[in-house]
Amino acid sequence: MNAPFDRPLGAAPHLEPGVHVGRPLPRPNAKRLVAGRGNYVTDMKRPRMLHAAFVRSPFAHARIVRIDVEAARAAPGVALVATGEDLAKLCTPWVGTLDHFKGMKSEPQLPLPLERVTWSGQAVVAVVAESRAAAEDACELVEIEYEDLPVLADLDTALAPDAPRLVEGFADNLCFRSALESGAVDDLFASAAHVVEADLAFGRHTGVTLEPRAIIADYDASEHALTVHHGTQTPFQFQDLYSRHYGIPEARVRVAAPDVGGSFGVKLHVYHEDMAVIGLSMLAGRPVKYVVDRLEAFVSDIHARDHRVKAKAAVGADGRILAMAVEDETAIGAFSTYPRTSAVEGNQVIRLIGAPYRLEAYRADLKVVFQNKTQTSQYRAVGHPIACAVTEHLMEKAAAATGLDPFEVRARNLISDDAYPCQSLTGFKFEQLSHEACLAKLKTLMDYDRLRAEQAELCARGIHRGIGIAAFVEITNPTPAFYGIGGARISAQDGAVIKITPSGEVRCLISVTEQGQGTEAIIGQIVADYLGVSRDIVRVITGDTEVTPHGGATWACRGAGIGGETALQAAKKLKANVLNVAAAILQAQPGDLDLVDAEVVDKAGGTVRLSLAEVARIAYFRSDTLPPGTDAQLTVAHHYAPSGYPFAFTNGIHGCHVEVDAEIGLVKILKHFVVEDCGRIINPLLVEEQVRGGVVQGLGAAFFEECRYDEAGQLVNGSLADYLVPMSCEMPDIVIAHMETPTRDTELGAKGCGEAGTAASSAAALNAVNDALAPLGAELTQIPMTPARILKALGAY
């Protein structure tokens, strides 16, 4: 799936690459992980460790009438059995709402339920035993009697005026509702040359991390202290939550995330089992481990997407999209996820629709609807793929209505590259984007005219190829405007400590975290360049609240943009300190010196004066030889929070080339193209791998992935045999090109790139398949585009 890495070394012409920044350097931790030396929570053992397993509800909505745990308690190897009541004595409830989402509601949650189960697969009773197998044996002995309650398993049932309420006392089954209106929507629709419309549906899917969720909690009553080894993206967020909900002082709670096998947004939410495991360790007085197995992951990891969108656009005779109006209904779980909620995706959908284009008016109505299903929340590219597909599907319809080529209709509608700074109708402030340049570059990259000619020629021979394109903007580098203002204790800042070791090497402890994307690699590159050493002597340490400063960690594309700037500023501070000490030793002016490849040199001429190792040796062991009053601070700390634009938007455009076997409804993805602009590129290798991985996830959504429920609220395909993830055989070569528009909000200039691949690939694929099917008179308006749906659209059965 990887196209050969054929870019010349270094970044785009207008940015000087550093020694390391801008270069396609491999991840230092890759070798360790490939060598099998990874340290994943799943594999970890602690002394005296117990294992938890959970008895789960077989019903989507039911009252708990009776629980009998006596036989389980007496089973061999069982240390304890806990119910909702046992843990409610230790853990305070949580509610997944944010203050800035007005009118949002959600039922309080506890680790295990007291009276009611609200989705099939919900953990009801915990069993803790000497081994996981013993715990599972004992789970079979727990008896629970349930009484059925009405199930909300689809949008229409939940939205009906007389629908049973999921939560007693709630006026309706809406978690959140939001409406946006800007400009003269009705007038523009009334006077438009064309009105194009679409009803689109987006499947529910889930993250499927290679390593499932895993946690080991170890409560030590002698110190009233808690140590949690947790496969998470956000150790500090969990330190805060475990501290507050279990009443343990923050400074006595340590959350350490060692190697984490993928996250994609799955591993930053509160899960009932994880909260339970903390309490179970308190009750047992021993470490308790819990690893979600794959079947449990399908019914307990967050789900995402699951939107139904009714959209229309007013189109001028010249192909200009004047206005859009959309209604988005999205199906979440039985409550809103804590602490990031289940409303952010819908909110981003309605705010991102139309974002690359110049609209004059816009209206949106969002309904976030409770269901008796697994909770939903932020998963890679939150909301973007839906907003993008809605926009780009309408764009194709506008092209068809006006007889314009897909590239031409976009050229007429994209925000011009010289129009910045500007603001979208939904309030997004854009500093500087490069839509027009990306569009032009994509056309060349795809060899578009040749593909079109080939398409026509093959079509005459009954071979149906299609080309689809889709432009996007991506939200990155969020400020406190994202969660902080809503009252969530989720940090938008990051912190780094960098120190010179006595041998003149460098350690950087930073709050951003690593789950395989290469965070540690880029931080190392930045520190190396801005301090003036080789990357080989920089060791980057992440993921432990006991070790690194407090920070937001990794989510929403912020590791490079915010974490990177933090590291940059810290490295500069440290460099100044090093040069101060060196100047004192050399009786020179700090301003006349520089640090290059771990040598203190004369700024003018570059003559080597002193090694960094020598500076360190003197500072640490022979401070007596320094002039009195020399301030030898070879460890610095720095915190950085973005404060300019509320978000650093990135942009790009995807192209997808497919061949549809119209007899059997299977699609071969021939090639996928991406032109993206994530600002300054720190490591092109990692940016491209992020984009490729993201594209694959988007193509998964387009063709394979879907959590399917029956009317009783049962997930019917909750295993990897039935829930199809994209595999390498089905994935195309992915060809990537870059634009580089750095943000001026930071010295580093980097924005995020982790979601750019996912944001638009499903939209491009949808357009490509529809382009292929157009001569056959068929159209798809739903993803994933399964053979059944394609053949149905073709009227084959």
Add this chain to the structure above:
Amino acid sequence: MKARAFAYARPSSLAEAHAAFAGADGDASFISGGQSLVPALAMRLQAPQVLIDLSAIPEMRGVRLDGETLRIGALTRHAETLTEPLIRAHAPLLAAAAPFVAHPAIRNRGTVGGSVALADPASEFPAMMLAMGAEMEISGVDGMRRVAADDFFQDLYQTAIEPGEILVALHVPAAGPRHVCAFDEMARRRGDYAMVGGGILAERDGAVIVNPRIALFSVGPTPVRARNAEAEIAGKALDADTIAAAQRALDADIDPLDDAEIPAAMRRHLARVLLGRLLRKLETCS
């Protein structure tokens, strides 16, 4: 998920294996490659007292040519069907199907006998046994018996193997120079169980097709012989009209299950398309 505890036995003869089964009062499972059984144990869909590992029983191993018949030991791994020269030469349809069975890691352990004994209606090998007209050699407490493939597959996961019996070997009539064959399947991803698949083995006399055997899988509770379709092509040259007639006749041969992901009507459509493709690509195969 962890399996419930079980005892483990590894008999070195069929007699010992039968004794082990009897000793467990029938609460035992035979294990060959374990690629279907072990997941079922882990999910606690099955929880036998004893697991009887067949891997040390000599009669179940090896591939050899007995005159006109190829004897394939039940323990032959899927991976060996890709590489074993005797299989490639004399059971080419099996070799043609093998790359479509699962993924390399599973093919390295899964066995032909395990696949046929399990008789998953979506599996390639059981259907190919039908197409090749194989005979199953089955061992019971009272000795050996043989069952023709046409009588072997009885219902969903149900075969002629009685509880406690062991599938020892598969006897496949060796294909000769007059034979033509074709295999194909339609799967959403490479290595997945197919939406529909099938294979054909026939002889060709000039342009005329003789003794065709068409077997499809994923079209009902068992692998299926398409006898009506066979009748349409037997004794004929494969021109467009004959192929179309066979495709029409196929409807009466199959009774696909209806499920939300692949409705029965869609499977019928796919089976028709598949049959057309198979007939167009029939070619000499040994």
